[in-house]
Amino acid sequence: MEIQLLCVGKTDRSFWSDAVTEYEKRLQHYVKFSLVFLPDVKAHKKTNSSKIKKSETERILQKIKKDDLVILLDENGITHTSASFAKAITSYMNSGKRRIVFIIGGAYGFSDLMYQKFPLRMALSKMTFSHQMARLFFCEQLYRAFTIINNHPYHNP
């Protein structure tokens, strides 16, 4: 079983990548986890958002394998508590799929095609936050989920 977080756009400030790297490291105790960054589509003033989303969709789809279990991180998705997210992870792991891919979209969100192809969606919060924050928040929650699954104490680091 492998878990991947696929993100559109680079991490711009070192404190974000340092924090994410910390959880990426910790997660390796529990699962083969990787973070993949896709370059975002550079927006010119004339580029409309649907064109950008279309290009980003193409880049994302190239990274998805046919038998991946894909979950979009989307503010209209279902909300979990940390405990119910841990349960969801357990059921995904028992689904027989070899890889789970969580995706955080670009600045304009996902295209309609992405929503059609991948119906599973989850929200980290009802609040909107930056993509950098979403990555970090997700990695911390995934780590927390594995500490819950494995019954390990996790003392608010």
Place this chain on the structure above:
Amino acid sequence: MEIQLLCVGKTDRSFWSDAVTEYEKRLQHYVKFSLVFLPDVKAHKKTNSSKIKKSETERILQKIKKDDLVILLDENGITHTSASFAKAITSYMNSGKRRIVFIIGGAYGFSDLMYQKFPLRMALSKMTFSHQMARLFFCEQLYRAFTIINNHPYHNP
């Protein structure tokens, strides 16, 4: 008008404090904002959690002025969207109070006395997360709220 975030416990890793400092700086464009860290009560194996919460409550109460508007960040509090949080901030600012104090408790949460004294509570997410993450998440949301209130674009930094 002044806003303060009162936290129990120090920030342990530089990436957390660097990230929080970034938003603290950005917030100064909009409001007099300060972060105050209270030392947490060191727990020995024999110290029970209610004793720790009692000592932390005493430390917190020393920092609260009589006419502060106090809001506890608590996972059982009301959840906001970023837009409704911006509305709440606006109404707090119109309340005539000179200072709004948001409080993130220690590792064991708040004492009953804190809940009795301060009935306003908000949750950042249904998910539980570390205190470091809560601080960063809160600062980003407060910054986002002020960009919404002032109708400034905030391009997913």
